[in-house]
Amino acid sequence: MLYQSEAVVLDQDDLGENDKLATIFTRQEGLVRAVVKGARRPRSKLRGLTQPLTHGVFQIYRGRNLDRVTQVAVKNGFPGIVENYEKMIYARYLVELLTSVLPEKERHPALFDFFLTVLGCLQDKHDPWVVVRWAELGILKLAGFAPSFSQCVECGSQLQEPPVYFSLRDGGGLCGSCVSAAPATSASPENQIRTYGELIRVSPGALRTLEILSAPVTGWGHVSCPNITARGQVRSEINRISRKYISFVLDKRLKSASLVESIEDET
Ligand SMILES: [Zn+2]
Known part of the structure; x- marks a missing residue:
């Protein structure tokens, strides 16, 4: 047929x-x-x-x-990506992420539309870093993993006041009160790790950026490219969270991740 x-x-x-x-x-x-x-x-x-x-x-x-x-x-043919070494490395990485989360022959028009939008943004935007971090979160969200950066995954309160943590296992932000209230003889890191898995401290700047990059958008096929900037410390913090979270979710390291990391860590 x-x-x-x-x-x-x-x-x-x-x-x-x-x-x-x-x-x-x-x-x-x-x-x-x-x-x-x-x-x-x-x-x-x-x-x-x-x-x-x-x-x-x-x-x-x-x-x-x-x-x-x-x-x-x-x-x-997305020539603006194919003819650009750095953008092509990012595109290959996103392809590997996509094929790791989506089983063969499973129809997913929303993810298809989002992926095409991502390719368009990657081609047109000057800062591929923003596009790629946004694309990772969108692909994960549409595949059923939805890290939350606006509310505490434990108590539901708005995440504003530092300290805020990211729990890999719970896939989202945790407020300082929940972390320090982790049942324990004292709020020792060992007991918190037992309760929440590995925790990564998130600065207010990184939290705000992650919240924008992961904002729920209706109609993923018609979303526009992310229009924010992030520099220095915020970038490296978000790199660390996204690398650890993706490895945790997929239970493996993507083959193309080291090439992406080598570009990101040298800039
Ligand atoms: Zn909380």
Whole structure:
């Protein structure tokens, strides 16, 4: 059976002598691995269309094991990302995060629309750091993990007054009173860790930025790019929280994370 879907190519591998195996994020069917027959032949009409980040309308034949791409009407190739080393590293990282949280063939149009918006923002915005931290939180949120930075995950109070902590295990901010009230003989770190898992102290600046980056937005497909700046200490604090939280949630370290970290830590 043939179906048609808007889709974006996430990854590709050589297959046999002349073909490609592409991982495609389709709006209609979710993540699909599909063979692109003849994609490596010099005169094939499908040549070049399996490049990562190629966005278009794909015609796909549903096979018994693997699907097969039969035609592509290209809309965009995101040249502003593909031709920029740093943005491409970020894009590959977001692709790895996306494919780690979304099972194959699980339809998720909201995540598809959000991911396309993210690619547009990554292409257009000068500061990829803001786009990527916002994209991580959005992808996690749409996949069912929703870290809260506005209210304490334990007592529900607004997180304003320092000290505020982030609990990896509870996936959100904790107010100082809840942390110091952790049942214990004293408020010793060991007892708090037993109650809340590993805690990371969050400064007011980082908390405010995280709250903006993770703000609930209706209609994820129509969100606009984040328009904030963050510098120095706030950036490194947020890097630390997001790296630890993502490793915790996925229970693994993303392969592309070290490359991202090397760019972020040198600036
Ligand atoms: Zn609390």
